[in-house]
Amino acid sequence: MFQATALNRRNARIETGMRVAYLGMTLMLIVPVLLVLGVLIDKGAPALSWEFLTEVPLKGMTEGGIFPALMGTVALVLVALLASVPVGVAAAIYLSEYAPNTWLTRLVNLAIINLAGVPSIVHALFGVGAFVMFFGFGTSILAASLTLAVMTLPVVIVSTRESLRAVPQEFREACWTLGATRWQTIWRIVLPNAISGILTGVILEVSRTVGETAPIMFTGAAFFLPFLPQSVFDQTMAMSLHLFVISTQVPDVPEALPYAVALALIAVVLVMNAASIAFRVVLRRRKKW
């Protein structure tokens, strides 16, 4: 009575085939990640050591460590975050919570989308014109970080706006009908419920910023500078540029060195991501419903 017909069997075969195909595609995602990490570890590990992280480059960057570049990258990213997160989040709050649906709002939204599509080398030229020259910051951490900030602003705005929009409208209506102002509603209800989404956007931004080379190489990152910057108006080394330089510009670099730098670069991304995730978890835990 309940025996399978030919059609049932055929559908079952398709079902299995599809499941296997999708699983295969998913597993294939892991392959490049494992390959990249595997190659980096295999080739870079010999050069890795505590001294590699804590010493300055020596002998025309063919020996020694990457300490100034490591610190420089951290500084560049932090200053960029300090600039882009407040501006981006504020703009997103305006666009999502306040802006009436007018042509101006639509124009701004269009501008944001287009800004996200501008290649990073164009941002670099903009950074030179605006921050290095017009504002007179010179080639400095400040100019480079602001260039990075402009470049990543659209990501912050869009991800923040989407997290704000994901907060159910009913919550806002409940607040408004109680006489809450828009800001009271945002501060007490909307932001606490959107914060983890907003931080996810910031994490994405960090990952992208750490690896960028073009926007910083004309605006503040130095080829070789074996000491730490003293203020945001100094130049600094940065890991991404350092990697580029020792891979292409410097003769007689030991083979393992660039791989070790790349490994450290990825480690910085992972550490920063982990920090944001931990922050997010703490925020979630603190949220007392």
Add this chain to the structure above:
Amino acid sequence: MTFGTSRRSTTCEGVLGETPPAIRTVGLNLWYGDFQALKDVEIEVPRGSITGMIGPSGCGKSTLLRCVTRIVERVGGVRTTGGLQVLGHDIYAPDVELVQLRKRVGMVFQRPNPLPLSIRNNVLFGHAIHTTSVRGAKAERQQLLESALREVMLWDKVKDRLDARAIDLSLEEQQKLCIARLLPVKPSILLMDEPCSALDPDGTAAIEQLIWSLRGEYTILIVTHNMAQARRATEQCAFMLGGTVVEYSKTETMFASPAAKRTADYIEGRYG
């Protein structure tokens, strides 16, 4: 009493010697863009009673309710003409502070919408946003909390878990909480937009009982799709159709001998 923040004005209340109705609309029209959702609505809601509003979906019941707190203007492209008085005061007057208006007029929605906070903070939310001192007055807050929850018959159920999340309550309890949330800011008018339509029959009965118990202390304007409920729970009733008020009379009169044929058809379920 006035909705202006600072000034006290002598309006009709004292001068005429009679209390004005809770809500009075005068030739109220409303457009969403080009679409006219309210047409010449004239209605007077007496104080302290329960007024029902019935009519098919899309006839403008929610829109009318949302006019009373002017929350409807939060959607872009809304235009209104005509007059709307709440407790004798023109709410379109330039000196009206919407925060003050909304404190006097509470609203309950179709789907219970407790805030993502604890039960305690839901009830005290209105109090929190309308008071400047954050510290102190703990006893006062506790008292507000308890009396609001007692008034909606929820205190005994939740008194041991006031810090639990509000969204973990049952729908009926959530809806009671949404009503309780309005009370600490001392409203005079409660607008209820199909408050039982997400609830099962037991929940509906409980909310109806609650609404009945609030009668007198608050003026209640309730939208319902449930004819039996309109009949049971209201004193006067308005029937709306296509943005106009077709009929507005005592509930017994409307259900026993409706004046308009369209009302009779609707009540008997011929469309809706």
